[in-house]
Amino acid sequence: MPEKRVVLVGGMAAPSKAFGMVKLRLEAEGWQVDAFLGGGKPIPATLDEMLAAVERASVILVGMSVPAEQSKEELLVAQRAVELGKPLGLYADTFGACKRTHFSPLRDKANLVFVLNENEKHNAEGVFKNSKVVVSGNHEWEDASFPRFSREEMRAKLGIADDEKLLLLAGHKSVSITAFLLMSVVHAVNQPLLRNRKLKVILAPHPGDGVSPKVYAEPVLYTGVPVIIVTKEKTYTRKEVSGKEPELEERDGGLSSSDLLPAADLLVESASTFCQAAAIQRIPVVSVLSEVSKRRNVLVFGQWDWEPVLQGVAKEVYSDVNNLDRVIYDLLNPDVLYCIGLRQKRLYPGFKEKGEFAKRIVDAMNDILFMKK
Structure with missing residues (x-):
């Protein structure tokens, strides 16, 4: 033998x-x-x-x-x-x-x-x-088929109310792509169409991006919609300082991207394999893709287009971030969610x-x- x-x-x-x-x-x-x-x-x-x-x-x-x-x-x-x-x-x-x-x-x-x-x-x-x-x-x-926490458990941990919508941003290994993604989303959620929708935004940086989460501080500090950064070890939030500019407050205790995902109402990503995990959990996805990320796709995935977009399980926003607020607004519509969920179930049945x-x-x-x- x-x-x-x-x-x-x-x-x-x-x-x-x-x-x-x-x-x-x-x-x-x-x-x-x-x-x-x-x-x-x-x-x-x-x-x-x-x-x-x-x-x-x-x-x-x-x-x-x-x-x-x-x-x-x-x-x-x-x-x-x-x-x-x-x-x-x-x-x-x-x-x-x-x-x-x-x-x-x-x-x-x-x-x-x-x-x-x-x-x-x-x-x-x-x-x-x-x-x-x-x-x-x-x-x-x-992992996505058997999350450690239910939607209700994770939203309770994060303090997300029933009438609030959580946008989870899956960080990219490329720091510049993550920065573009974060800036685009923060710009979108502060536009008139979304700013009164009771939204919260969490950035989950890629564990392999090689930088301190503090490099992403500005969109957390200067926004009218709450934005926090959560890593597996720590959480970063805005701290108001009387008479001064806000500061980034760091505290121990974090959560992994996989743990955070069930709480999300929408995943926003840029050609991340985490997109498929969201599809398995029937969470709608926006893929924010730039010229840089598209060209990188050719090298990494062998094609210009992002496969989940071609499959119809993710909605693409390519370069024109001025349209991102409308895409987010539409994907939070229950009728749209139902149609996307049917497609996700067919293509990503899970384990x-x-x-x-x-x-x-x-x-x-x-x-x-x-x-x-």
């Missing part, structure tokens, strides 16, 4: 968390696991250590959502697996990841490719013609059981190791 030993390599935050879940499942089924996960930071291991682990492994799985300029470890580990004739799996956890050109040398070499949904499976099968393509979804979709995401990946790895057809 082949030794059940696997190497997992993922430097980015999302694959790292996903592989952490897969690792637990593998170990529960008797696998030995060498996991090299960066969590959005440099992987805490040398390349030599990773390649040595490949020598011992029976299966290798690497993440594909890493940008080309940060993909050295994933690519070299994958290439070494191919040289040694060991089964190789690729995990494409974002739209278009299976088409990333820096992984093109592996297109006729990979044994397994894991993708989001049936449409991505079709796309992957056109590129990885010798691979078994498996619809795994991703860990964020499973039925906890652990199903990791099970799909581990089952496929067992199959490839023991040569099941």
Whole structure:
């Protein structure tokens, strides 16, 4: 019987968390696991250590959502697996990841490719013609299917009244894109159409943006509509100072984006995979996209357009932020919400059981190791 030993390599935050879940499942089924996960930071291991682990492994799985300029470890580990004739799996956890050109040398070499949904499976099968393509979804979709807090519980924690509407902003890894998103939303909610709608705005910065949340202070300080910043560790609010300009007050205690999401009446984002989590929870989405973010989409996702917009589960506002207030206003209409919810339910049914995401990946790895057809 082949030794059940696997190497997992993922430097980015999302694959790292996903592989952490897969690792637990593998170990529960008797696998030995060498996991090299960066969590959005440099992987805490040398390349030599990773390649040595490949020598011992029976299966290798690497993440594909890493940008080309940060993909050295994933690519070299994958290439070494191919040289040694060991089964190789690729995990494409974002739209278009299976088409990333820096992984093109592996297109006729990979044994397994894991993708989001049936449409991505079709796309992957056109590129990885010798691979078994498996619809795994991703860990964020499973997490969204089983939130830690209900809508009522989270709104109570945040102090959101029943007659108030919460706009949750999903921060981007790019600081400039997050800043554009935040400034656009704050501008919109202060316009006459929305300023009396009892709105509150929360920015949840991306954990991998590499800056202090204080860089986003101005839109919190200078607005007529309440805006706060919430990270996993801290919360930042405006503090009024008599006779002086307002200050940003920092206090301990925060919440993750996943925890915050159920409380939202609307998610505003810029090509974030968090968009799909909102769709699973039947929360409407506005995708605020600039020329910069669109051009970045081509590099990251392999296409100019944002897939959830094409699917009709997100409403796009491209560059013209003067129209954002009208889009937000319309998406808070109950009739519009109902129609969007039907489309979300059809395209994003979610997971039925906890652990199903990791099970799909581990089952496929067992199959490839023991040569099941």
